[in-house]
Each structure stands twice: as C-alpha cells, then as structure tokens.
Amino acid sequence: MTTAPVPTTVARRFSPRRFSPRRFSPRRFSARGRLRPGLAIAWGVLALLVLAAVWPEALERRPPDHVDVVHALRSPDATYWFGTDQLGRDIYSRVVHGTRLTLLLGVGSVALALVLGTFVSSLAILGGRAVDSLVMRVTDVLLAFPGMLLALLVVAILGPGTGNALIAIGLSTAPGFARLVRGEALAVRESGFVQAAVVLGRPTGAVHRDHLLPNSLPPVLVLATVNIGTAIIAGSSLSFLGLGPEAPAAEWGAMLAEGRDFLDSAWALTVFPGLALTCCVITLNVVGADLRRRFDGRSRDGDR
Amino acid sequence: METAEPLLDVAGLRVVFPGADGPVHAVDGVDLRLAAGQCLAVVGESGSGKSVTARALLGLAGPTATVTADRLRVAGQDLVNGGRPDWRALRGRSLGMVLQDAMTSLDPLRTVGAEIAEPLRNQWHSGPRRLLPAGRAVRERVLEQLRAVQVPEPGIRARQYPHQLSGGLRQRALIAAALVSGPPVLLADEPTTALDVTVQARILDLLAAQRAAGTAILLISHDLAVVGSLADRIAVMYRGRFVEEGPAAQLLTDPAHPYTRTLLDAVPSRRPRGARLSLPVARTEPERSGGCDFAHRCPLVEDGCRTSEPARHEVTDGHSALCRRLGVPLPRPADTAAAPTRPVSSGTPLLEAKGLTKSFPGPGHSRRTVVRDVSFSLYARETLAVVGESGSGKTTTAQLALGLLEPDAGWVRLRGEPWSGVPERTRRAARRRLQHVQQDPLSSFDPRYTVERVVAEAFGTPDRGTVRRQLPRIGELLESVGLDPALRTRRPGELSGGQRQRVAIARALATDPELLVCDEPVSALDVSVQGQILDLFRDVQQRTGVALLFISHDLGVVGHVADRVLVMREGELVESGRVDDVFGSPAHPYTRSLLSALPRLPEPEPEGPRTAPPRGAHAR
Numbered sequence: 070m071t072t073a074p075v076p077t078t079v080a081r082r083f084s085p086r087r088f089s090p091r092r093f094s095p096r097r098f099s100a101r102g103r104l105r106p107g108l109a110i111a112w113g114v115l116a117l118l119v120l121a122a123v124w125p126e127a128l129e130r131r132p133p134d135h136v137d138v139v140h141a142l143r144s145p146d147a148t149y150w151f152g153t154d155q156l157g158r159d160i161y162s163r164v165v166h167g168t169r170l171t172l173l174l175g176v177g178s179v180a181l182a183l184v185l186g187t188f189v190s191s192l193a194i195l196g197g198r199a200v201d202s203l204v205m206r207v208t209d210v211l212l213a214f215p216g217m218l219l220a221l222l223v224v225a226i227l228g229p230g231t232g233n234a235l236i237a238i239g240l241s242t243a244p245g246f247a248r249l250v251r252g253e254a255l256a257v258r259e260s261g262f263v264q265a266a267v268v269l270g271r272p273t274g275a276v277h278r279d280h281l282l283p284n285s286l287p288p289v290l291v292l293a294t295v296n297i298g299t300a301i302i303a304g305s306s307l308s309f310l311g312l313g314p315e316a317p318a319a320e321w322g323a324m325l326a327e328g329r330d331f332l333d334s335a336w337a338l339t340v341f342p343g344l345a346l347t348c349c350v351i352t353l354n355v356v357g358a359d360l361r362r363r364f365d366g367r368s369r370d371g372d373r
Numbered sequence: 374m375e376t377a378e379p380l381l382d383v384a385g386l387r388v389v390f391p392g393a394d395g396p397v398h399a400v401d402g403v404d405l406r407l408a409a410g411q412c413l414a415v416v417g418e419s420g421s422g423k424s425v426t427a428r429a430l431l432g433l434a435g436p437t438a439t440v441t442a443d444r445l446r447v448a449g450q451d452l453v454n455g456g457r458p459d460w461r462a463l464r465g466r467s468l469g470m471v472l473q474d475a476m477t478s479l480d481p482l483r484t485v486g487a488e489i490a491e492p493l494r495n496q497w498h499s500g501p502r503r504l505l506p507a508g509r510a511v512r513e514r515v516l517e518q519l520r521a522v523q524v525p526e527p528g529i530r531a532r533q534y535p536h537q538l539s540g541g542l543r544q545r546a547l548i549a550a551a552l553v554s555g556p557p558v559l560l561a562d563e564p565t566t567a568l569d570v571t572v573q574a575r576i577l578d579l580l581a582a583q584r585a586a587g588t589a590i591l592l593i594s595h596d597l598a599v600v601g602s603l604a605d606r607i608a609v610m611y612r613g614r615f616v617e618e619g620p621a622a623q624l625l626t627d628p629a630h631p632y633t634r635t636l637l638d639a640v641p642s643r644r645p646r647g648a649r650l651s652l653p654v655a656r657t658e659p660e661r662s663g664g665c666d667f668a669h670r671c672p673l674v675e676d677g678c679r680t681s682e683p684a685r686h687e688v689t690d691g692h693s694a695l696c697r698r699l700g701v702p703l704p705r706p707a708d709t710a711a712a713p714t715r716p717v718s719s720g721t722p723l724l725e726a727k728g729l730t731k732s733f734p735g736p737g738h739s740r741r742t743v744v745r746d747v748s749f750s751l752y753a754r755e756t757l758a759v760v761g762e763s764g765s766g767k768t769t770t771a772q773l774a775l776g777l778l779e780p781d782a783g784w785v786r787l788r789g790e791p792w793s794g795v796p797e798r799t800r801r802a803a804r805r806r807l808q809h810v811q812q813d814p815l816s817s818f819d820p821r822y823t824v825e826r827v828v829a830e831a832f833g834t835p836d837r838g839t840v841r842r843q844l845p846r847i848g849e850l851l852e853s854v855g856l857d858p859a860l861r862t863r864r865p866g867e868l869s870g871g872q873r874q875r876v877a878i879a880r881a882l883a884t885d886p887e888l889l890v891c892d893e894p895v896s897a898l899d900v901s902v903q904g905q906i907l908d909l910f911r912d913v914q915q916r917t918g919v920a921l922l923f924i925s926h927d928l929g930v931v932g933h934v935a936d937r938v939l940v941m942r943e944g945e946l947v948e949s950g951r952v953d954d955v956f957g958s959p960a961h962p963y964t965r966s967l968l969s970a971l972p973r974l975p976e977p978e979p980e981g982p983r984t985a986p987p988r989g990a991h992a993r
Contacts, residue, residue, distance in 0.1 A: 261817035270804035
C-alpha cells in the first residue's frame, strides 16, 4: 500500500510549538534578527549618527564656528546644504557637530541613571527592611514629580552647563531604574539558583553580585534603550531653555532656540536641527525595539 | 477481538518534523486499532513520540509536521482518501482530547460551565441542523456531564473559574469538556501525571467507567503502573515505533522486548528495597545506521543488532515485539537482594526538629498554617523520607530543615547546636554540612552559567579563576555522579533531565555534606532515568555515608530508598516509623488510603522460561 499524506488544515495558532518555552540559539537569533528594510535604514542612520559624534570632521563641509556674515541666512543650496544661520555659519556642519553633544547628553544621562538606580536598589535590597522602606519611599516621592520639573530643579541648584544638564536628567531618570532593578532582583531572589547559592553558604553580598544583579540587568538594559530617546529630548529641551551647553557650542536644542527668532524669514534655522532631533530619537527607538525583540525573553531553556 | 469496525484504525502513521540536522522522524510507522469499550495504552519515555501520535490523530501535529499514513480511519471516516478532512468537526464529535495540565488547558477567564459548553455550541453551529441551541438545553447538558464525571455540586462548580477548583476537579472538568458532545473515542495524554495518588485513583476509576460505558480510550502515559490498571492492551513506544505491543496483563508480567524489560525493572515498587534499578549500560549517542534504534542502550546487544533492522516477531497471539533477541535472558543488576533497613541509631541526632510550626499570610489578614507541630530526628547515614500529597507541607518542612525559613514556633538543631533562631551569619559556616537537591534542577542553576561554573560555586566565587583552580576536583565530582567530565563546558539547558539532576547532585556533594535534603529529586524524570538517579543516590550514600532527607509524593520511590518515613497530611505528621512497619501495617487511616490508592503493577512472573535469575524478594 502506498503511503499517502494526511491533508491538514491546521491553523497556525493551534500549533503546539507556539506554547513551547522560548529557546535561545544562535540559529534562532539569526532567524529572529533578519533585517527588514525599515530596520536596515534605522541601523544605517545610527551608524551615521555615531560617525558624526565620534569624527564630525569627516562629514562637515566647513568649520561649524566659521562666521561669514556676508552669507548670513541663506536658504539651502548646493554650497550650503542646510543653509546658513544669522551669523553665516553652515547649518549642516553645525548639525553634524551637534550630534556629539546631543548623544552625549542622552546616553550619558541614561548611563548615570542606570548606575545610580542600580546602586540605590542594591542598597535597598542589601540594607534590610528599614533601609528598603526609606529608599523606596524617597524613590516614590521623586517619581511623583514630572521628570522635566525635577531636571529643572537640579539645574536651578547646580547652574547651567553640559555636565550639569547631564546630571540633572540622569537624576530625574534614576528613580525609574531603581524601581525596576529592585523589582527584578526581588523576583530573581526567589529563584532556585539563589537558594542553591545560599545553601552553599555564599555571603549575601556575593549572591547579590554573582546572581541577583547580572540576572536583573537584561530588562533594565531594554528600559535604557527606550529612555535614551526621552533623555535626548530632555537634554535638547534644557539647551533650548538656555540651561544646557554654553553659547557658541552647536547643540540641536540650542540651535532651535536661536532659530526661533528667524522663523518667518529663514525656516532652515529651525527645520534642520528639528529634523535631526526627530530622526535621532526615532532611530534610537526603532533600534531599541529591535534589540528588545532580540534579547528580551531571556534564555531559560526548558524542554521537558 | 475486532468484532465490529474499529473506531480508530491507523496503519503506517508517520510524522516527520524538519530538524537542524535533517528530518526528525517523531512517529515512524505506527499501526493501531481501537474498538468501542477498549483501552489502548501507549507508554514510553519523553521524546518517544507518544504525544505526537495523539496530536497527529487530531490534526494538531503542527504546521511544520508532515503527517502521512497508509490508512487513517476515525469513527468510520477515511482521512487519507476522503479529501481534506474537516478536523474541526472531527475534534470533539468523534475524538475527545484530555491533556495533562488542566490548569493551562482551561481558559482562566471563563467559567467551567462555559468551557464545557463550548464543544456543544461549536457542534451545533457546524452540525447538520445549524440551530443555535437553547441556553437551557446547553446548561442542562453541561450539568448532566459534570454529574457523569462525578463532580459534586455541579450547579455551583459550573459557575466557578478554574483557579477556584482543586487539581482533581479541574481534571474532571477537562474530561467533561472532552466527553460532552459524546465522542466515541477519547484521547487522554498523561491525564493523571500532575495529580496526587488519591486523586489519580479517582480519575482512573472515572476513565474506567467511561470505558465500561463504551468509550474507546487511547491512554498516553509514561507511568506503567497507571497504564496497567486501565488498559486492555499496551503499546510500548520507543523512538517513534511500537517496539512491543500486547495484552496488558501479559506484557506487564512477561515482557519480551529488552526495552520493556528494563523499563519494568526500573519501577521501584516492583524491586526489592534498595536494589539496583538500572543496568550499567554505556550510554553512547545513537546513530541511525540502519540497525536497531535501541542497540546503544540494550543490554542484549549483539553485532547483528547494529547493522540490520529488527523484524516484528509474534511472542504469542496478539503479543509482538520488534527485536531479534527475543527469549535471550536479560542480565540483572548486580545485587538484587533487599537491603535491610538500617537500625535506628541512638545518640545525638544529626538533625533534630521539635514542634516546628510555620504559617504564611493568607487572603485578607488570615494566616495559613502550612506546618503544624512537626518533630523528627534524623541520624547520620540514614535515609528519612517525608511523604504526603501536594499541600501537605513537605517542602516547607524541607526549607525549615535547611534553615531557609525560620519556624514560627519550635526549633531545629544540627548536631545539638541551634540551627534555627540564629542569625544567618552564624549558620553560614555550617551550611556546607547540609546540602539541597531541588526538584527542578534547571531552575537551580544560574541561567548564564556553564556546568563547570555551577559546580565551582561550591568552592567560592564562580568565576574563571575558581574554575581553573578547581578543575580536577570538578572533573572528579562530575565523574562521581556518572557524567562525562567533557560536559563541564556545556550549559545545563543543553543537557537531558537526568544529566541536569546529576549536575545538581555533583554540586551538592562538592562540600562533602553530612546531609542531603532532596526535595522531589526524581518526580520530573522518566521511569528509567528515575531508576538511574535513585541508584546514584544509593551509590553516593554507600560511598560517602551521607544522610538523606528525602521528600517525595511517590510511595513507591519512598518504599525503595527510605529507612524511616514520615507521613504528612495538611501540615501535620500523621504517622512515622520504619518504612517496613509503616507500609506493611499502616496505623493511620490516611496512610492506608494513600497506600491503597497507589496503582500497582502485577508482580512479575517468578521464574519463567524467559526471565533468568530469580527476581529476589517482593517489593512489599
């Protein structure tokens, strides 16, 4: 008798594979990581942004601070791609040079928030119930303020400047990280491998360092990628208000503020820094989402 | 036996999945016939293809599977030649399916009544009449079905949600949903695996009643004892094939295939106390070389097995096996004599617990007492078992003994020194004398670690330096638990369940402990692997003299390993004593009910022509 195929009309959602625990393998990674066109563009733009931040001279067309009043307030053309501002400086070159400060503010403040949040939550976890209550109540109070308000408060105390803006945004972002790290670490603390480490007689601090923190970090890193975009906008907002980097420095928020007075005569002064800001944030969000898709759902292999 | 046309008639069923290294033949030519009122059981270890077989019959093998068959007839409907089968009409109406995990199989947002009514509504929608059933008719049918599966107070239960029901009631609700539209065939995939023995016994009774009422049952299980109490015929599945098939009683008492025989020998309740359960067979990785698939694990293997496929031989009428070495006596594990239980020691107990009580916050401001006034002493070198059903407080007792929880009242002493009620700092120095083997080894390993780092943690910070310094010791430990030291660079996720548990035991032994607290260490394992791990515990105990506090719900396992036993029920100790006394003449009615609910295999035939040396004393 010949073997005949059994026709199946199984809808994909009935497939039992969907319910099997996620497994991680290099093969699966590449299957999940296939680049769709949108993603390819996002990664490409990110590469460009990083290049602009690290080596702006490679992309600039003339020095960003080169004043040339004769050619002030030009519209974009073949020589001045993005036009010139009220002092005749090349807007394109200034946008390129502004990338470094903008990214520095975004990435730096998030890194600061991450370190601070991790430190504070470690304190809460290791310090016992009283310290935990105290630290987390303070965190609650800080979380109750809108982030921008908190940042303004810090700048009001420390004074304006790139470093102080970075600190201000970092401080206003840190409470969210503290809360997330603590929650993750408390969940990891209930796991079998932490119990195993305790039974082996490992000191509490070592268990925290070897197991709790490393296993709490992946979701926190995901939050960080999401927060960089927000932090960049916050940084530009501070510079827009004149509380960020000092005057001649090219920074997108500051450029927006300067261009505001020429909105009716020279649109290029505001449109191009604004576009750069928007593209940068969208790119970071798309890339962040891609990273999250790849690395979230940690590999807890569990086939039985 | 086939009086009428069988309800399920399958020949040459094959299911192939695409795999990383070429196609995987999950089911490789399975024939089965099942008539009304019959029960065919498919047994086998995990990965043998038994669940895939059931899924393929329902058209649920998955989008990547290629299902082929020479013949596939379900309830008179030809699914191979009759064009695209209407699986949806088939499911529920012709084939009911009961899955293992009732909690995940029931929708948490729907009442049990709605869940059971769903197949009815589907059937009416797609049925010939296409009439919407009256609400009341559905309700009455649901209640009737709940009564039929012996759910007390069906009116109330139908309005409750799955989380409000106990495990047994949930499984009943699932069976009711499978049966409500009156399918002539019921597929039950591990229907009792997640349940306590007493509940399991009732579910098996229920399935037996359904079979008596004329339902044909295809029962899938890894538990030979469960199968033996219900099935008319048993098929033993190994790597996608039925390697042996025959009438249940005959197959269990007089198995022909070496695989079936090693499986049955690994059942602890059938073997003398403390006897070896597994044969030392070199477990090399098999290659599909055209020979017998079982050759690499077979104690009877000869050269011919590796080169030519075995043919199906009839043992007796209706009992066949896929083996060319039938009738060859199977070597027995070395020592089959029952080990005497160690005499109860005197002097200072290794671990002593007195009046342990522990409660946890319950709903509202109430407190749920999980362990109530439990006292016991554990002496060096002995095995003390704690048995009880889920929720009896076994695991909490283990955690109290380990000093992972502080008792609300009572105390624990380790060698006469206070162990509870002291700060963790004081306890830490002595922690290495007391180690823990958890039920799920995988979750007891840091997911980022390799095997060597897992074991290295016993020697300090599990970093590269420690691993390098302790490499010889790590290799030794892995070898001592029967693992290839080359596995040390693997991640636990890549290992099999048995190998993982061996890694966990290696880590626990790394500190030279005096006591191993084992919390259900074998309950997630297949019978044959369980046998190997129990043998490992036995060897380790003989070599190192470590004492065991052995927590288990499986009375068969406990009877095999323990010297003394504590029986727990709802947080209280109801009976304790030497295992022979407690199991031989249980004093407490609860112990009696536990023992009587235990499904038992028929005793093996004493000295048949095919069963070589005497099988030693009976289990109990």
